[in-house]
């Protein structure tokens with residue numbers, strides 16, 4: 001039976017001379033998702049990915065990819081990888097680069113005959129495959145790297161900042177590609193600093209900071225951002241706010257209309273308070289013209305957890321200095 005998780009690690013640690021890197025990372029990546037792996041610069045993301053791929057030897061801990069131990073040939077056979085700092089031999093053409101990778105993956109002649117033209121097309125390099133990589137723009141080089149990562153039709157694809165060199169059109173194409181891969185049942189492990197991009201393609205994320213895992217899960221469910229609702233209501237007595245106070249953490253008047261309506265931004269204790277408040281207002285005969293829950297943003301969730309980790313680390317540092 002296939003495990004629910006394609007990647008699992010237990011206290012995986014890779015340190016450089018006993019410092020930095022990543023430490024005690026216990027992570028589960030579900031099958032068939034685009035998984036966002038986030039963290040500030042120097043948090044340990046690339047170290048963790050390179051350790052998963054067997055490019056670095058763990059200091060301690062363990063992990064599996066598709067059930068095979070990390071670093072084993074079995075686990076490496078079934079993954080694709082686009083590194084952050086890609087650099088390809090510039091004397092090769094795009095097609096020759098893919099041929100070389102096809103040799104490394106052990107793709108048969110028949111497979112590469114269909115797979116290479118298909119991938120050139122899929123990454124937007126149709127008609128450019130016979131040009132030398134030296135003549136490729138940075139974005140085109142990133143696209144050919146993406147084709148290399150997908151060549152063996154891997155079940156798990158690691159993409160490290162896959163859109164860093166791409167224009168907005170290219171970024172959208174890569175987002176669509178990630179969606180397609182997910183729809184095909186593949187798992188994409190995405191490292192990216194572009195939180196708006198991650199937000200639009202990922203439900204599941206993990207955040208690491210200062211080498212350690214801070215949190216993982218469906219980012220919309222990670223307790224961070226209090227629910228907010230934009231409301232427009234008709235004339236109301238001020239006492240109504242006292243009655244609603246058990247549900248509201250904060251209220252902000254955001255505007256008025258000529259018809260005597262008022263716009264409010266309300267921060268609530270929990271989402272379930274929205275229907276309760278609406279019922280209360282309408283029972284009191286107060287007209288509600290609109291009530292729209294605000295969508296949370298990944299950036300808020302990210303900042304919340306990174307700041308929380310900062311505060312914990314500062315607390316531990318203070319205790320150690322005072323001892």
Ligand SMILES: Nc1ncnc2c1ncn2[C@@H]1O[C@H](COP(=O)(O)OP(=O)(O)OP(=O)(O)O)[C@@H](O)[C@H]1O
Nearest residue numbers: 016020021022039040041042043044045046047048
């Ligand atoms: N080869 C190395 N030797 C020594 N220290 C290293 C090495 N590679 C990374 N580090 C350190 O390990 C920590 C994590 O680095 P890593 O590159 O994994 O972070 P990252 O989260 O991928 O950062 P970025 O977002 O900037 O790419 C950093 O403090 C870095 O300086």
